[in-house]
Amino acid sequence: MYRICVICVYMGKFPIYSNLWLDSCQRNYTIDFLLITDQTIQNCPPNVILKNMTLQELRERIQIGMKEKIVLDKPYKSCDFRPMFGYIFQKELIGYDFWGHCDMDVIFGNIRKFVTDELLDKYDKIYPLGHFSLYRNSDKCNLYFKLEGSLVGNYKYVISTSKSCVFDEVYGIDKIFEYNKLPLYEKRDCADINYFVKRMKLVGPSFKNYMSQAFFMKNGECYRVFESCGTLHYEEFCYIHLQKRAYTGTINNHDCYYVAPDSFIPFAGTVEVCDIREINPYRGKVNELIEEFINEYAFRIKRKFKSFFIK
Numbered sequence: 001m002y003r004i005c006v007i008c009v010y011m012g013k014f015p016i017y018s019n020l021w022l023d024s025c026q027r028n029y030t031i032d033f034l035l036i037t038d039q040t041i042q043n044c045p046p047n048v049i050l051k052n053m054t055l056q057e058l059r060e061r062i063q064i065g066m067k068e069k070i071v072l073d074k075p076y077k078s079c080d081f082r083p084m085f086g087y088i089f090q091k092e093l094i095g096y097d098f099w100g101h102c103d104m105d106v107i108f109g110n111i112r113k114f115v116t117d118e119l120l121d122k123y124d125k126i127y128p129l130g131h132f133s134l135y136r137n138s139d140k141c142n143l144y145f146k147l148e149g150s151l152v153g154n155y156k157y158v159i160s161t162s163k164s165c166v167f168d169e170v171y172g173i174d175k176i177f178e179y180n181k182l183p184l185y186e187k188r189d190c191a192d193i194n195y196f197v198k199r200m201k202l203v204g205p206s207f208k209n210y211m212s213q214a215f216f217m218k219n220g221e222c223y224r225v226f227e228s229c230g231t232l233h234y235e236e237f238c239y240i241h242l243q244k245r246a247y248t249g250t251i252n253n254h255d256c257y258y259v260a261p262d263s264f265i266p267f268a269g270t271v272e273v274c275d276i277r278e279i280n281p282y283r284g285k286v287n288e289l290i291e292e293f294i295n296e297y298a299f300r301i302k303r304k305f306k307s308f309f310i311k
Helices: 018-027 055-066 075-088 117-122 141-146 155-160 173-179 273-279 285-307
Strands: 004-010 032-037 048-052 098-102 106-108 132-136 213-218 221-228 231-237 239-241 256-259 264-266
Touching: 004 075, 004 132, 018 048, 018 106, 055 075, 075 098, 075 132, 075 141, 075 155, 132 141, 141 173, 213 273, 221 273
Parallel strands: 004 032, 004 098, 032 048
Antiparallel strands: 098 132, 106 239, 213 221, 213 256, 221 231, 256 264
């Protein structure tokens, strides 16, 4: 079995449901997680390695690792350095066959069920998105970020600007892999939730959504259940991504719970159709299209406005 270490950099107050993230890490006990943060954690799981750093200390560490002057003036900018983690954190990654990076707004299912040894045999990078990706831990692969192909600027530009370039995703490091014909596994095995609508919907062209659908965790596995032609169907995912969703609280029962639009709801483990409709109500196609258009437009305007003030 390949040894894997996943790095999560998180500065500032944790998401309210960070205990669910930690629990999902612990359930993937054959994988180590290196959490770099300025926060403290009580009773950290044995496979979560806590490394306390301030943002300034992280900036100094990255600059030493890169051997070049960098700009890292806000926590979110650290995402642009993710494809370079294998090079920057060489000491921490000694003995691992693969390393990766992840967000804290995810809840992992059974990672090994999706990231098999057969997959790791074949590919140097697993998954195309920044909220969870893995890289082969080799001297050659750890320098792929220096190659040509990025559509958001080369790495020298990325590390020297305060702008968020999204270098860790499809138009950055993934384009480098594509341009140089490097082995990249691009299938999206995650339940990536659309944050422009309140209802829990999958985003991405390869996924179909249903009027009656819900997402839940059961004994460390991540599922979507949906009703089609009067029958319940189940689909398993590697993890669920809850980007930009504000949750009102968390729960301590980690075995079986629904992931609702703004809360987590424990249940006995048996899914009922009435629960799906109540937990994740469908308000009509037109309402959702209007909601998505307004929220996405507002998001793009806000991002464009920010770009005028960040160099």
